[in-house]
Every structure is written in C-alpha cells, then in structure tokens.
Amino acid sequence: MSLVPGLGIAKGMALTLKKFFEPKATIKYPEVRLDVPPKFRGRLQLLYDEYGTLKCETCFQCAQACPIECIDMGGVDTKGRYHIHWGAPETYGERRDESALRRSGRPVPNQAYEHFDPIHPDALMAILERFDFDPKNMLHILESTQAEYGHLPVAALKLISQKTGAWYAMIYGAASYYRHLRLEPPSAEPLAAATADARAGRETTFLASFDAALFGGTAPGASHGTAIAGAESPGTAPGAGPARA
Amino acid sequence: MTAMARSFSRLTLGGKILFTLGPILFLLTIGLVLLIAIAGKPIVDFLATNIWLVRFVVAATAVLLMSVPTAFLIIYMEMKIIALMNLRIGPDRVGPFGSLMSVIHGLKVLAKxxxxxxxxxxxxxxxxxxxxxxxxxxxxxxxxxxxxxxxxxxxxxxxxxxxxxxxxxxxxxxxxxxxxxxxxxxxxxxxxxxxxxxxxxxxxxxxxxxxxxxxxxxxxxxxxxxxxxxxxxxxxxxxxxxxxxxxxxxxxxxxxxxxxxxxxxxxxxxxxxxxxxxxxxxxxxxxxxxxxxxxxxxxxxxxxxxxxxxxxxPITLNIDPGSLGLGLLFAILIVPPLLILALAAPFYLGRSSMPWWQALIIGFVLFNLLVIVAITGWAFVSWNWVAGLMVFLGKSYLFVFTFVWMRGTLPxxxxxxxxxxxxxxxxxxxxxxxxxxxxxxxxxxx
Structure with a gap:
C-alpha cells in the first residue's frame, strides 16, 4: 500500500497506455513475409534427390561449419556436447556406409555402432610429441601416423582428436580428403586405386573436351588457352599423382 | 399450389427475398395511400394535438436504432483497444481495420x-x-x-x-x-x-x-x-x-x-x-x-x-448556391471531375509505378472524403445541435475508452x-x- 491511494492504479494505467501506442511486433504472415538471411536453410534435415537417394555425401562440411558442434555425423560427439542423430541409428549407419562407399569406393566403418580395433598408442604419442600436439601440423601428423601404422585407424584418429583438441570431424575430413591418406589397411587398396585411376581418366577426357568446347578446334594455338592448360596441370598433379603412383 | 412452391424454390436467394417483400411492400403502400386518402385529416389533427406521442415514438425508434451501432462500436473498441494494450493487433480481417468484426459477432449470436x-x-x-x-x-x-x-x-x-x-x-x-x-x-x-x-x-x-x-x-x-x-x-x-x-x-x-x-x-x-x-x-x-x-x-x-x-x-455562412443560376448546374457537372483529376494527379505524377486507374480511384476516394469533411464542417458551424452532438459523443467515447482502458489494466x-x-x-x-x-x-x- 503506497502513501497515495490509487497511485498503483495510476501507474498501471500509464503502463497500458504506453503499450497501447507501442508498435506491435506481429507479422501478418501470408501477406507480409519477413526477409530471412540469405544462408538461412530452416530446419536441419537430410534431403533426397529426385531418384530417392540421399543427397548427403558425408563430406563433413556441415559438421565442421556448425559453431556449437550440434551436427555430428554418426551421432558421436567428440566433446560430450549436443549432437543430432539423423534418423534411427541402424538406418543411419546403412545410409552413411552406402553414401560414403558411393563417393570413395572404400568401406567406412561406423564408429558409433561398430567397435574399432585398438592400437598401441606409444608410437602415436611419440609422433604427437614430435609435432608439439599442435593441430596446425595435422597433415604431418596424419602422414607420420600412416607411415607408422600403415593406414589411419579409427583409434588413432580418436587419440589425435583427444590429444590435439581438434574436432574428430575435421580430422576425418582431412584424412578422407587427401588421396594419399587411407583409412583402411592396404589390403583394400587395389579397389580404391582402380576407382581413383578411373576417375582420373574421366577427368582428363572431360577437361580435354571442355577445352575443345571453350577454345574451339583441337589446337587453336591461342596463347591464353595454353597458359590455362599449363596452369591446370600442376594444380591437379599433387592430388592425383600419389594415388596413381 | 405445388407448382407455385416449386417455382418459388427455384428462385435465387435475392429473388426469394424480392418476391416475398415486394408484394408486402406493395400492399402496405396501397394501404397507406388509402388510409391517408380516407382518414388522413383526422389522424393528422390528432397527432398535431398530441405532439408528445409523435415525439415519443420517434425518440424510441431513434434510440432503438442507435443502440445497435453503438453496441457494435463499443464491442469493436473493446476488442481492438485491449488487443493493442496487450501488444497484439486484434481484429483486422473483416472490414477496414477489422471494424466489422462485431457485426460478425452479432450474426453469429443470431445464428445460434x-x-x-x-x-x-x-x-x-x-x-x-x-x-x-x-x-x-x-x-x-x-x-x-x-x-x-x-x-x-x-x-x-x-x-x-x-x-x-x-x-x-x-x-x-x-x-x-x-x-x-x-x-x-x-x-x-x-x-x-x-x-x-x-x-x-x-x-x-x-x-x-x-x-x-x-x-x-x-x-x-x-x-x-x-x-x-x-x-x-x-x-x-x-x-x-x-x-x-x-x-x-x-x-x-x-x-x-x-x-x-x-x-x-x-x-x-x-x-x-x-x-x-x-x-x-x-x-x-x-x-x-x-x-x-x-x-x-x-x-x-x-x-x-x-x-x-x-x-x-450558430454561425451563419452566407452561402447562397441559388444565386449562381445556371452556373450552379455547370459547377455540379464540372467541379467534381476536375477535383478528382486534381487530387489524382500528384499520385500519378509522383509515383511512376502507379497505373492511371489506381490514381483515379485514390483521387475519387480523396474527393469523397473531402466532400464529407466539408459537409460535416459546414453542418458543425451552422447548426448548434450537430456541434453539440459531436462534442457530447466525443466526450462520451472518451469515457468509453477509459472503461475499456481500465478493463485492459485492472484485475x-x-x-x-x-x-x-x-x-x-x-x-x-x-x-x-x-x-x-x-x-x-x-x-x-x-
């Protein structure tokens, strides 16, 4: 009870009158549509293409880009934070294997629902110490680990992630990006090498036809055309070279 | 009988209303004309001696007729004002700014x-x-x-x-x-x-x-x-x-x-x-x-x-349109289209995206608003009952607003x-x- 009777009522009335004149936040949706940010994609979900196959290529770019690490392929959260299972685990595993195989021709183990083989960590710890546990040296670490163990076991990647603090998704992305790194023992290599060779052949023929379509004729002799072709070949060499070797 | 009922049932809704009300109105008109012709003089004399009766009937009718839009307006005010105080928009679908919402409420109640x-x-x-x-x-x-x-x-x-x-x-x-x-x-x-x-x-x-x-x-x-x-x-x-x-x-x-x-x-x-x-x-x-x-x-x-x-x-405005003579006729013919064009011109010229017919519609609406304002203003200064009515209604609705405001505020x-x-x-x-x-x-x- 205030000193002046009715002061509270007056205050309340003043408040409602102020709100009366305030602009309203309501957006009359069907008529008025809000401008959403250009990269807004709405709800998180996996899309299917027109043939009914999953569009997800398991490239892990989404997991790397997610600032709070709520996206995690396979539902394994490396830091014990939020993660999203996209669908039931068993179907997810199948989808993931299928799409990964479709992409690379290598079988990819599902870390969440298949036990991975243990490794002896001493050699890996030595390598990590040599590179100062620094995730900036990730490519060197991975190359040394492959040189030590013959391939990149899942357990090694896990340990690297744990010791360097890098996300497992990023390490896996790096390991699966470079063709000279392999996630499987070399026994499965011939198949992958054959696939890689076939792809490289297709690329060469495509580039040749592309050049022909661009610059007309088989040998135009135009200076910039050859310059581009010359610049093109060293760029493709590091990626394709070791795989062919 | 059945043929009549069948043909009546084939009519549209408007036709049914017309065919029901038309004869009734026709008969009523005939009856009224006959009544005036036969008993007009005594009735008028009676009403002239008992003018209070006429006044009472007119007042009761006016008040009954007035109560409906008053209630509609206050219901609308209640919905809209409380909504605005709650940071909502309130009714905005039916009629301009949702003002016909209370009519829909009335129809709903009637249909129940x-x-x-x-x-x-x-x-x-x-x-x-x-x-x-x-x-x-x-x-x-x-x-x-x-x-x-x-x-x-x-x-x-x-x-x-x-x-x-x-x-x-x-x-x-x-x-x-x-x-x-x-x-x-x-x-x-x-x-x-x-x-x-x-x-x-x-x-x-x-x-x-x-x-x-x-x-x-x-x-x-x-x-x-x-x-x-x-x-x-x-x-x-x-x-x-x-x-x-x-x-x-x-x-x-x-x-x-x-x-x-x-x-x-x-x-x-x-x-x-x-x-x-x-x-x-x-x-x-x-x-x-x-x-x-x-x-x-x-x-x-x-x-x-x-x-x-x-x-x-009462302010007497010395306006005598009759003094213009034939000019008045021409003015009635010419002034409204000219005014509409004049009001539409700024919109048409100012906004290149506006088609001419939209500008004309805007000009027409603005012209009508102008005429309404002019006539109201003229009535306001000429007749003191118009001014008094406006002042009274303005003050009254201020208090209606206060009541609604209180409803939006107090528990x-x-x-x-x-x-x-x-x-x-x-x-x-x-x-x-x-x-x-x-x-x-x-x-x-x-």
Whole structure:
C-alpha cells in the first residue's frame, strides 16, 4: 500500500497506455513475409534427390561449419556436447556406409555402432610429441601416423582428436580428403586405386573436351588457352599423382 | 399450389427475398395511400394535438436504432483497444481495420440455437433479457445528446434515469431464477447484491450536484454548465465525480467490478443457461449500458454537449448556391471531375509505378472524403445541435475508452472486497460529499 491511494492504479494505467501506442511486433504472415538471411536453410534435415537417394555425401562440411558442434555425423560427439542423430541409428549407419562407399569406393566403418580395433598408442604419442600436439601440423601428423601404422585407424584418429583438441570431424575430413591418406589397411587398396585411376581418366577426357568446347578446334594455338592448360596441370598433379603412383 | 412452391424454390436467394417483400411492400403502400386518402385529416389533427406521442415514438425508434451501432462500436473498441494494450493487433480481417468484426459477432449470436433448459420458466426466461435491454434503452431516452436533441426533457430526469436503470436488477433476478439452475440463481443474486449496493453511493454522490444545480432535469443541468470549462460540475464536486465514476463502473458491470459475468472465472453468472440472441440481448444491454453510463458522467460532471470554451454556436455562412443560376448546374457537372483529376494527379505524377486507374480511384476516394469533411464542417458551424452532438459523443467515447482502458489494466476484485468497498468507503465518502456541499451552500448563501 503506497502513501497515495490509487497511485498503483495510476501507474498501471500509464503502463497500458504506453503499450497501447507501442508498435506491435506481429507479422501478418501470408501477406507480409519477413526477409530471412540469405544462408538461412530452416530446419536441419537430410534431403533426397529426385531418384530417392540421399543427397548427403558425408563430406563433413556441415559438421565442421556448425559453431556449437550440434551436427555430428554418426551421432558421436567428440566433446560430450549436443549432437543430432539423423534418423534411427541402424538406418543411419546403412545410409552413411552406402553414401560414403558411393563417393570413395572404400568401406567406412561406423564408429558409433561398430567397435574399432585398438592400437598401441606409444608410437602415436611419440609422433604427437614430435609435432608439439599442435593441430596446425595435422597433415604431418596424419602422414607420420600412416607411415607408422600403415593406414589411419579409427583409434588413432580418436587419440589425435583427444590429444590435439581438434574436432574428430575435421580430422576425418582431412584424412578422407587427401588421396594419399587411407583409412583402411592396404589390403583394400587395389579397389580404391582402380576407382581413383578411373576417375582420373574421366577427368582428363572431360577437361580435354571442355577445352575443345571453350577454345574451339583441337589446337587453336591461342596463347591464353595454353597458359590455362599449363596452369591446370600442376594444380591437379599433387592430388592425383600419389594415388596413381 | 405445388407448382407455385416449386417455382418459388427455384428462385435465387435475392429473388426469394424480392418476391416475398415486394408484394408486402406493395400492399402496405396501397394501404397507406388509402388510409391517408380516407382518414388522413383526422389522424393528422390528432397527432398535431398530441405532439408528445409523435415525439415519443420517434425518440424510441431513434434510440432503438442507435443502440445497435453503438453496441457494435463499443464491442469493436473493446476488442481492438485491449488487443493493442496487450501488444497484439486484434481484429483486422473483416472490414477496414477489422471494424466489422462485431457485426460478425452479432450474426453469429443470431445464428445460434435459441435454447431454453428443461424446467425453465419459459415466459420469465424469455422476458428477462428484454427487461435488462429495456431498462438500458429507457435510460437512453432522457440523455441530452445535443441542444434540442433528446427523447424527453423531464423535470425529474435524473430520478427517472436511476429508476429505470435500477430495473435491470429485476431482469438479472428473473434470468437467474427462471433458468432452473442453482448456479444461475446464485449468480443472479450476486449480481443483484452488487448492483443494489452500488446504486446507493451512485445516487448519493449526485445529491450534492443536485443541491448545486437545483434541478433534476438533465437538460437544465447541462445548460447550467455552459461557458468555460471551469463551470463543469467536476470542478465543484470532484469527490462526487470520483464516487460516481467508481459506482457507475460497478453499475455497468465493468472491470474491476465485473463479477456478474466474470468471463474468465465463473461460467456466465445469471446468463449461464442463455444462448443465441437471448444471450445476445444481455450482451447488447451491457455494452449500451457502458455508453449510457459514459454519457451520464459527461452530462452530469463534464458539461454534456457544451464545448470547453464559449462556442459562438450558430454561425451563419452566407452561402447562397441559388444565386449562381445556371452556373450552379455547370459547377455540379464540372467541379467534381476536375477535383478528382486534381487530387489524382500528384499520385500519378509522383509515383511512376502507379497505373492511371489506381490514381483515379485514390483521387475519387480523396474527393469523397473531402466532400464529407466539408459537409460535416459546414453542418458543425451552422447548426448548434450537430456541434453539440459531436462534442457530447466525443466526450462520451472518451469515457468509453477509459472503461475499456481500465478493463485492459485492472484485475478483478474479490466479492468481499467489492461489497466492503461499497459499504465501508463509497457510502461514507458520498455522505461526506453531500454534507460538505450542503454546508458550503449554507455558508455561501448566508
């Protein structure tokens, strides 16, 4: 009870009158549509293409880009934070294997629902110490680990992630990006090498036809055309070279 | 017969209405013409000698017709203003800014089943909303809207007004009792207790004003408040005005005293068993009552149809269109299209994206608005009843707004707080007001 009777009522009335004149936040949706940010994609979900196959290529770019690490392929959260299972685990595993195989021709183990083989960590710890546990040296670490163990076991990647603090998704992305790194023992290599060779052949023929379509004729002799072709070949060499070797 | 029924059933809705109403109107016109031809003279003589009868019938019709848009407007105001205060938009689909929403409400109520419970006293059940509605309408009859614009200028106008608005208690009790439902009966009794309790301070708070005014005629009370705004009785009777306002809030069953049908707490009090248009009448009466109470506050304490300053009421504008002769005809033909074009031109020239027909439509609408404003302004300065009506309605709707504003702000009081406030605070305060006013009058007159 205030000193002046009715002061509270007056205050309340003043408040409602102020709100009366305030602009309203309501957006009359069907008529008025809000401008959403250009990269807004709405709800998180996996899309299917027109043939009914999953569009997800398991490239892990989404997991790397997610600032709070709520996206995690396979539902394994490396830091014990939020993660999203996209669908039931068993179907997810199948989808993931299928799409990964479709992409690379290598079988990819599902870390969440298949036990991975243990490794002896001493050699890996030595390598990590040599590179100062620094995730900036990730490519060197991975190359040394492959040189030590013959391939990149899942357990090694896990340990690297744990010791360097890098996300497992990023390490896996790096390991699966470079063709000279392999996630499987070399026994499965011939198949992958054959696939890689076939792809490289297709690329060469495509580039040749592309050049022909661009610059007309088989040998135009135009200076910039050859310059581009010359610049093109060293760029493709590091990626394709070791795989062919 | 069957052929006629079949062909009638094949008509569209408009055709059915036309074929039903057309002959009836035709027969009525014939009958009226015959009546005037045969018995016109005696009827006119009778009406001329009993002009009060004509006035009464016209006033009652006008008030009944006026109550419908008034209720619609207040319902719309309630929905819209409370929505805006709640940071919502409120009705905005039907009509401009949703203003026809209350018409849709009325149609909805009309289309609902008119249900009466088993065991109800059918006659009393039907008459109860009529009694409530009638008391409100009868109160509207003596309200002075403008100089010369009122149903009846009774010398006991205020007494009559309190008497007929007190009749609504009978309607509430009838509704509660005839519903054959003990909760309705309790609700009715509770409403009656509230309304009767608040009627006492309501009337006592006006007695001081009556001492000052020396008359009970509402028209005279308004006339006595003419001139500058400090002649209004609110400045001589501030306590009385406050008590009257609070008691009138309770009398009109408005928040924070709307316990008779607290929508969010009890079902509907006395109106629990009502549906359809019978409930609609209660609803209507409530909202017309808000207007009556607002108009009464304005009439008694805020100068009625008097403007806040001495208004030079009738101004004669020396406009004689007839003096133009044939030129008037040409002006009527030429001026509107020219004005429309002139009003449309800035939109067409200023916005390159606007097609010419849209600019023309805008010009046409603007022209009509201009004409309406001009005619209203001309009527405002020429006839003092138009100006008075506008001032009165403006003030009244200001108070309607205040009631709605209060509903948007204040929580509902408890029943014991409600009764305790009436008997412990309002009644002594109104008695004090009466005593002080009487004492001051005696001292001043001595």
């Amino acid at each position: 089943e008119d249900f009466s419970p088993t065991g109800a006293d059918r006659l009393v059940f039907t008459l109860a909303p009529v009694a409530v509605f009638m008391s409100t309408i009868m109160a509207l009859l003596v309200l002075p809207f403008a100089p010369g614009l009122f149903g009846a200028d009774m010398n006991i106008g205020l007494l009559y007004l309190f008497a007929v608005s007190g009749l609504s208690v009978v309607g509430l009790l009838m509704a509660g009792w005839s519903s054959f439902n003990k909760y309705s009966l309790l609700g009715g009794l509770r409403s009656a207790a509230q309304v009767i309790s608040y009627e006492i301070p309501l009337i006592l708070s006006v007695v001081g004003l009556l001492l000052l005014a020396g008359t009970m005629s509402l028209n005279q009370i308004v006339v006595k408040q003419g001139g500058w705004f400090w002649n209004w009785y609110v400045f001589q009777q501030p306590l009385g005005a406050l008590i009257f306002f609070i008691a009138a809030t309770a009398e009109a069953n408005r928040t924070p005293f709307d316990l008779t049908e607290a929508d969010s707490e009890i079902v509907a009090g006395f109106a629990t068993e009502y549906s359809g248009m019978r409930f609609g009448f209660f609803f209507f009466a409530e909202y017309v009552n808000v207007f009556v109470v607002s108009g009464l506050i304005v009439t008694l304490f805020f100068g009625g149809w008097n403007a806040p300053f001495p208004w030079p009421w 509902r009081v408890r029943i014991d707080q409600l009764m305790g406030f009436a008997w412990k605070w309002l009644l002594p305060a109104s008695l004090l007001n009466l005593f002080v006013t009487a004492l001051a009058l005696v001292v001043v007159n001595k």
